[in-house]
Amino acid sequence: MNGTPLNGLSVPDAHAHGVPGADEQVFRLWNIGDPSCVVPENVFFSAGIHPWDAGKYDLAAFAPLFDSPRCLAIGECGLDRASDAALPLQIKVFEAQIAEAVRRGKPLMIHCVRCFPELLRLKSAFAPDTPAWVIHGFRGTKRKAFDLLDAGCVLSFGAGLLRDAGNMEYFAEIPLDRILIETDESPELFDRILAEAAAMHLLPPSEFASIVRANFERIFRHDPV
């Protein structure tokens, strides 16, 4: 089952994997991690080298994808201590993608696992000239969340909001203009994530939805309709 717009509202899913359904009703930013992928027409996407694939692809091969006006972000890219790729190589590949994002004026869709100090170091090295850094699938402590927010990052929340609800009671304190909602690998959870997030912020779903939509439009410079 695909997610349907909550209460008929158009709310974008900031990060999704898989294949767009023909009857897709939610605007999703699909992730493309393979440069040979042929993106269906009318699909908007992020494209880049995942830290698990550092060393697997040549970044130059992504240029035609990056050139597309339907490519709204560079990534997902980033750093991951659980990856088989050596961290120095991951950093090199990530830095190249940061440079690409800066050059093209497109935001970064970031995957970060147990590398937040390294990420923050890179952020301060490249700030303030870079477009938005979106931390996708954020989960973790309040301290980690606010370190990232203080550095100017945007946090994209997904199923972690449901599973880790007990650890994310601080979600209500996250500034509303820094929140995106995503499904990552679980498109069917869209409505639940959105409803939960709105409830935690004590907002009617319709109001929360229009805030998330405005954030998406501002960050990705695209009206998700």
Ligand SMILES: [Zn+2]
């Ligand atoms: Zn992902």
